Amino acid sequence: MALSDGLDARVDRLALPFNEYGVDPYGISRKHVRDALRVFALIYRYYFRVKCHGIQHIPEKGRGMLVGNHSGGVAVDGAMVLTSTMLEMDPPRLAQGMVERFLHKFPVSSLWASRTGQFTGLPEHAKRLLEDDRLLMIFPEGARGTAKLFPDRYSLVDFGTGFIRLALQTRSPIIPFAFLGGGSAIPTVFNAYALGKLLGVPYIPLTPYLLPVPLPVQLEIHYGEPLVFHGTGDEEDHVIEGYVAKVKERIAGLIERGRAERQHRGLSRKLLP
């Protein structure tokens, strides 16, 4: 069986309400997901050779929020997390990212983001999708997370708090994950903010070889056990911040554990994150 045949079958098994034109009520298109997965699967399997751990922690159905760290100057992390839930889960699920606003301004990127279910990070989108029992992918570090320079690649910058209120309001479990290796795949040495402003994006990450083209570094995704918080979402800030700290701590723990396991396996001699 050709690789694409298996991938097509996976897309066909998605529990999304596609209509007669292969489009769901959010505009997600079976054809576009299929085409995107064909490319992403090759990159996932053969370019980055992604290792995925703990996929069993993601619920097979029902609402859930994948919450993790940003790693890499461009959205390699989001694309590979999305690919992991499509390739490693049985049945597969489509992770829907809450993406930066600029992505939908541009031709092509707007079209592909829309057709593959990656919507602008607005509370309205997140809430509606969760209430529809979708799987959301959230990077609470935001654009500051992707702006991390190479020496800071395993650090976590401040998290936003909106995702916790949303999880409480919609009673959604949070599945923390750690993404390892993106910082080495795109070793950012400088972020060109002025150039980014000129092009309508937050910044352009520059690498020692100038362009932010990812290197073939092995990447890892570690999913952790779901975190369930109880409340209404109207709690005081200090309560919410406490929950955020717990999620952040869990992600930091997953990063450290992932790094330790990696060193233990002796991978440090290879191209390392």
Next chain:
Amino acid sequence: MRVLIPGISGGIARKLALRLKHAGHEVAGVDVRPWETAREEGIEVFRGDVRKRAAEDVFRRWRPDAVVHMATVTAFTVPGAERGRINLDGTKAVFDHCATHGVKQLLFVGRHTFYGAAPDSPLYHSEDEPPRALEAIPELADLVASDLYAATALWRLPSVTTAVLRLPYTLGEPGTGTLATFLKGRRVPLVLGYDPLFHVLQEADVVSALHLALEKQLRGIFNVAGPPPIPLSVIVRETGRTAVPLPAPVLTFLMGRAGLPRLSTGALDHLRFPIVVDNRRFLEATGFEYKHSVADTLRIYREAAPVPVSSGLL
């Protein structure tokens, strides 16, 4: 019930008038346009402008119980200044007459374009959102203003049960309306690199929705929609047309030339970004169920408005 429909000679308004008539209501209308066969259907049409004195006489003498205000026009069919006068002054006149002459129920038929098309707006718009159409498309200002003015009746005219309905693009036979006009040609321009979702509602379903809104005596603001939205490229393909994706600057230059439909520059955003509405409030209030799937709707339009043999350079 005696129902008066300002703008009765429009395609959907006629169908609504006939539906209401068959349901046992007395129906009349006001319009500057003729409807020659209305009298044969037992429907009286008063020729005239809703803004003029003669229209008030219709309210005074005919004494309607309910009014369905359909005498507004869209941004892309009538030049700006005249459209503003029709939409704003006409709406004010209709509401004033309703208040003065004891109308009990009033439906304002607005458009979902109220919400505007923007890259960073929510995909599904709820009735509680402010209008964003003005930011990119100032040409829609009068339509938005008339919608907001209509909504003020909810507190300004407490004795009139007012509902503001925001309808999506409609398609049907004979193929009138903004989207139908846009799809008229053999080839339809799209903006290269974009393919927005469009809500389409078959005209018969629009009529059912308006009829239900009257029957249920709705009060408030409601988004109306039918089947889930679909990409514009699918609409173009399934209506037998050929999509011509062009870069935005090229399209801006070509609009109204080379056989392409005329669109305002701001309206190009409607070809880039979706305006999709959340209609849960209307469904809960009325139990509305659409009868025509998207495939049916597009097929009916295709048969009613076959692809023309030739249309300019493109």
